[in-house]
Amino acid sequence: MTPISLNNLKPWYEGVLSIFYPQLCFACNRNLNHAEELLCKKCIAHLPRTRFENQVDNPVAQMFWGRVPITFASSLFYYRKGEVIQEIIHRLKYRRNLHAGLFLGRLVARMVKESTLFPFPDLIVPVPLHERKMRMRGYNQSELLARGMSEVLGAPYDAEVALRQVYGESQTQKSRYERWENVDEAFICGDISPDIRNILLVDDVVTTGATIEACASALQKASDAKISVVTIGYAAR
Numbered sequence: 001m002t003p004i005s006l007n008n009l010k011p012w013y014e015g016v017l018s019i020f021y022p023q024l025c026f027a028c029n030r031n032l033n034h035a036e037e038l039l040c041k042k043c044i045a046h047l048p049r050t051r052f053e054n055q056v057d058n059p060v061a062q063m064f065w066g067r068v069p070i071t072f073a074s075s076l077f078y079y080r081k082g083e084v085i086q087e088i089i090h091r092l093k094y095r096r097n098l099h100a101g102l103f104l105g106r107l108v109a110r111m112v113k114e115s116t117l118f119p120f121p122d123l124i125v126p127v128p129l130h131e132r133k134m135r136m137r138g139y140n141q142s143e144l145l146a147r148g149m150s151e152v153l154g155a156p157y158d159a160e161v162a163l164r165q166v167y168g169e170s171q172t173q174k175s176r177y178e179r180w181e182n183v184d185e186a187f188i189c190g191d192i193s194p195d196i197r198n199i200l201l202v203d204d205v206v207t208t209g210a211t212i213e214a215c216a217s218a219l220q221k222a223s224d225a226k227i228s229v230v231t232i233g234y235a236a237r
Contacts, residue, residue: 027084038088038103047085048078050234053115060234063209068216071198071226072117076108079205079233089204089233093141101141104232105148105202111230112153112200118228121200124149124157127215128187130164142203145232149202161222162189162215187215189222199225205233 023032027043039047052058052074064070077085088104091097112118126142134140146157166186192199199219203212206229216227 026088038100039084043084044107048080048083050075050078052234053111054117056117059236060206060209060229060231063206064213064216064229067209068213069220069227070216071119071228072115073206073212073229074111074115074118075206075231075234076104076111077233079235085233089141092144093137093204096138098139098144101144102148102151104204105145105150106152107148108145108202108230108232109149109152112149118200118230119198119226121153121155121228122196122198122225123161123192124153124155124200124202125162125215125219126157126159127201127203127211128159128162128164130167132167145202145204149200155200160190161192162187162218185214186211187218189218192219192223192225194224196223196225199223199227201227201229203229203231205235206231207235207237 023037024030025032025036025040025043026038028040030040032038032040050058050060052060053076055061055074056072058074060075061070061073064073079086079089088097088100092100092104124146126140126146128142129137129140140159143157143159146159149155150157164186165188201212201216201219206212212229212231216229219225219227
């Protein structure tokens, strides 16, 4: 008698679970099939893509011109009030929906792979939280993004190479100058191997670029590696 493999039982087990505990699309509330997660394919197709990934002079890249040397920068989606992406990121950051971070990380990694302008990263670095905020939240949402990206790209991520040494107030209601002032000299970096030639810095949302600029500057003080930037959301102003 041929022994039963656990791998053979997995589809059956997942099928039974889906009957009693169906996985629903976050946006439309329809049942997800076994190949879908968090959002159905139809709802993913309707998300507000920026299509910046093959535009050298896209608005995200332009944020950093004359401020900090960045090889390339892009965002996957427009981040607008009341839309699905805003709600997913809000749940990731404030309601402990950790799976959303991995899901979004995998999505943005596929965009990076398809882009002709992103160099392949030797290291993925999430923008860090201050230890006080880390204790309050219990996790860094950008680290979850980096972990999901690492799964798809096959590149390592390091959530400890960059540290936030200054605890800043929320950036939400601040002007561009106030945001820059709030994070100036906020980050420090540890040793980075000279073998690391391309770093991909990842964060959830970019608004003015102040936080990413400060973190990228700290990385450049610690390494000669070229730095690219990617975020899930672009909050256009």
